[in-house]
Amino acid sequence: MSGVVAGVDIGSTTAKCVVLGEGPRILGKSLSVVGVDIVKDAERALEAALADSHLSRSDVSFITGTGYGRYKVYFGQLVVTEISCHARGAHFLFPGTRLVVDIGGQDTKAIRIDEKGEVVDFAMNDKCAAGTGRFLDVCANALGYDVGEIGPLSLQARRAVKVTSTCTVFAESEVTSYVSRGKDPKDILAGLHASIANRTLSLMQRVGVEPEITFTGGVSQNEGMVHALRRRLGAPVNVSPLSQYLGALGAALHGRERLSGGAA
Amino acid sequence: MPELLKIGSWAEDLPDGETPPGVEISSDFREFTEAESVERIVHLAQEVLADPTFPTVRAWRAAGGKAVGCFPVYTPQELIHSFAMLPVSIQGGGENLEISRADAALGSFLCSISKSTLEMALTGLLDPFDAFVFPYICDVSRNLDGIFARVLPQRPSHMLHLPQNFTSPATIPFLVAEYRSLIAKLERVAGRPFSQEDLRASLEVFNEQRALVDRLVVLKRDSPWKVSLVEYYLLLRLGGLLPREVHVPLLRRALAELEGRERKNKDSIRVIVLGPFCEQPTLELLQLVEDVGCYVVGDELQMLHRWCPRIEPGSDPLESLATSYVRTPIDIGVRSTPTTKAAAILARVDASKAQGALFLTAKFCEPALEDVVLYRRALEGRGIPYLHMEFEEKSTTYEQARLQLETFAESILFE
Amino acid sequence: MAEGASAPAVPGGVSRSFLRDARGLQRKLVEEYYGELASTDPPRRPVAYMLVGGNLTEILRSFGYDVVFPEIVALNCAIKHQSLENILHAESLGYGLDVCGYVKNDLGLQDLGGKTSFGQIPRPDLLVCSFSGCYVYVKWWEALAESYGAPLFMFDVPYMREETPRKEDIAYLVSQLWELVHLLEKRTGRAFDMDELKRVLAESRRAEDGWVEFLRAGRLRPSPIEAYFESIFYMFPINVLRGTPGAADFYDVVNEEVRARVRDGNYPLPEEKVRVLVEGVPPYTNYRTFWDFFRKWGAVSVVATYPKVGGLFDRGFRHDPSRPFESIAEYSLGAYVNQSWPLRRKIIADYVKEYEVDAVIIHGIKSCRSFTAGQGDLRDWLIHDQGVPTLYIESDHQDPRYFAPAQIKNRMDAFFESLEQRRAVSAAAGAAPG
């Protein structure tokens, strides 16, 4: 049996898959938008990652599903919540990590982990989708930008506009009203990012702010958000180009442990 | 009316984490004692409110005094005063305070004032206080006391059970016992024993303040064009932030100016504002109410200073204080109504000759929310128009509020 | 960690076969109770509305009143999925989104005529507000008084900030109790009968003994009872039928069943993996779904705070026929939500020890501030000061719109998963030291 394992992370917004070889080698990965047919999306995510790693289905000996749609990963042998997976993934990339902050499409999580990468405590945004990727997507849309653009733009702000509405539904109207009052979109964006950073900090304080922090999830690809978080914390934050894949990576790692009969 | 000053964007301008510059107020409150015009007083009041570090309390402490923070709506501040301590009304952190830790401790679906008060406790902004009193006005205020006991163990906090049975002969003795429990804590904080004589003197100081507050309330009711809602509110609000001895002369000077004011009576509608008895609307919102054409001729703002007309100290001032609470019928969301809500609201509308009622309730404030239904039923029975809007401490956009207020005014004014 | 599935891994419909006769008897009691209330056969007994916390059932019963608890009517509606309609109706009357779901459900139901699937709820002749532990009680009863025009008796119960009440507190309460007695004498034209009250109190006491025996069964390992979910069924007699022989007899049946469970090895779960304390009001609209989230992980609730809203009997309190008024006064002070946070924390810490609890689940209620405001701080205290793994989740007790199954499940899965992992790790470390 090969030591190749795969992790499939079906989030609320995107599906991610990582194929992991023996040792710390990522053989391939994929990222796609989730649609309405989650079962198919999961399959496609796996196929794409396999293609990326030039492998076929039979080369993979263990598949783990995670994320909101983890129960739809019918072809997998194990399901683990994305909380455990992000913890594991972050620990793998940055072994000193003690606090993981995952901002995804619909959830924000703060996860405190120990030196082995086990979850000690976690907190999630409770009330609603406020302060998540969706919130940024909606606001970006209202300003006529693509999500990829808003981070860099926010960094050019001169004077952040204060955004108070954290409700995704109403933030949109707040943003529109600032535009109509002639505020610079960059300043509005800086305000939006600052407001999410503040929300996120509040979540982190629930579990305790620990010295080494790793930022994961799709929103960690947004430099503006990374900057806002660093500024609000007054401390460095680990980010990696792989950050969005850490859930899938963690899932693969959990699978590997299971395969080798380790603690799982 | 002076232009509403825009203060308090310090949170925007400064890098996060830095403490804001305090408004310089000399330790003897000279600025307040010297402030001659209403315009100047309003300006000072806005500065005080925009600064979450409690400048008046710091000034008091600088002179060696002790201060006790009181959560709204009613606390017997006379008691605190009788120990020569400064009783201060804590009414939230205002729109500039970032809430980050309190959310976690309290839960999401709570009024802003409870969150911002806890946030201030967690971030050291309440350090200028020596003790706290939380009256049982609602479950949130009550629970805050127990949370304070954990997060600020060095500073005593006391939950005061305000009775709700106003007919039992045992109520007044019970309230006296409640006050005695509070007194026991205050004695420890102040480092001196309670004295009936001191309380008697304090009652007189508060009586003087109440008489002036009454004059202001009557002025606002009878000649609403002479004093704007923002001025009115700030003058009252200062009453819970300044030493009473500073507030009383200040209010007297302000009243002299306001009563003599020559202003045009605008074509506005007369409304009574119900609901903001605890958490306070922002100044912008208050101003908006009058901007769209409503004169506020009755309200529930800052009830503490006008709970009862005056308290005769009598032979047992403590009992007099308790009696005044129990025997003064006040129709407000945090006190069970002895009559019916319908009778209460209609009497208030009649007394103020209001043409409409505006319910401004703090978001998540259950005591206020529940009354709205009974009130509106009574108002509908009489064909009195009303509008219900919720507010939060932090609002930067007022589009929705403006839209509804304008419609409300238009619907009364236009045919 | 849960096994992956080759078929949809939806863990619906887990069997709850450990429930036997008591559950059926409870159903019967509820049906009979509402059936009697609904019957229009004269002569009708007068009806008093009352609240669970600090209720004065015994006194009213001694005057021949029937008691209706709108909270319990509301929770029955919610369990039967009938709450949303009432809530929406209350919202159209003007009750805001953030008003307590009990209040909205009840006032909505009343306005719609009081018809439920378990019977017609009669109108009140008297409203007794035991203001014990929740300010909303005051508002709610004011609203009822206004809509029914029935007289309202305000029974003001001081909040407990010290473990023992002051003598002035007791004096205040006893005085109010006598005022109630005089009011009842006036309304019924009957003289107060102290012997009858004592007899009723003795019945209460017997029921209380039985109820406590049931609750304490959670201390066994494994626990033969589901202290949280099962209590939802068995709280009815202790709160509503207290003072009647039926209540005490009911707990005899329950306890017999619990003993049989131990004897037969018929436990709530085949394997008790995690012993849980649950704090907070249940999500009645979805409590079965919620329960399944526990079962899936082998989690059994061995103790819960919610069943104590009607009194902290398990902490030693009993109604006492030899001190009738004083003991009623002490009872009304002892509702769980009438305890200050420091006292609540102490109760929870004691439970964690006495019941050998592994983890705490706090269920916050969106529209209830009395129970909920401060539960976040409680979580913090449990984790950091007490070292007990704790999960906080939020939904509503009455409003199904706030129960987000996917989100709650996700949090529960992650929580139990991490518990399991940490155990596995420490077990591995224990097995191979060094």
Next chain:
Amino acid sequence: MITGGLDLGAGAIKGALLEDGQRILATASAPSRGIPVQVARQVLDALGEAANIAPDDIDYLCTTGFGRYTIPERNLQVSDFTSSARGAIFLFPKTRLVVDVGTQASRTMSVSDTGKVLKFKMNEKCAAGAGRFVERCSKYLQVPLEEMGPKALASERPKLISSVCAVLAETEIINNVAEGVPLPDILMGVFLSLAQRAHSLMRYVGIQPEVTLVGGLVRNVGMVKALHDTVGMDLNVAPEAYYAAAIGSAILGHSRLRKLAAAPQGAGG
């Protein structure tokens, strides 16, 4: 006399030109994107073109809607409630209750026989009572906005949405799709859920015998049917009702202009 009404909504800017406050000369709309003033000009140009008049021929311009203060050339601005009520009465003179489901907000108001607003209510925060929600559903269900209504009509067992939050509701819908609920049932479920919210606003204000629908929702047959079924009574619907607020403000502009003409010394706007 030609008066113009501009309704600057969050989703679209709608305009109407009226002759003597009685005859609709033209209506036009454009989506609200970018700078409102510019879009408003486009709408005004389109109106002028359709009615074949020059911009200067508009004697009086009255704005309403979210952006009513942003247009410098306006003579008057009125609130959305006031204008929609007037528009509804103009279209259906016996209207006593007006329901408006727009992009951001759902509103309802009771009106007098002269079109005066008596009581009104808009949706609270946290309630997914608005058209933007429908737009987003359209996006991720991959059904064009215009087709959502007609598709929904085929529903047999509508799947209601329980969440009050627009964002959480989206997840719920996605779940439903994943569980194989037929598309028409999902769509109708969305409309029925929105209709229930609108209905509770209507009940708050008080149901009246004649109800008129205005705003964006009249363009959606699914929503109209859902509301009809929920309320259980006939509702006035007309294509012009999409422009009710714009029409209403043009009418209000006209009566203001007449008043000004009658009392020339009080001119100004």
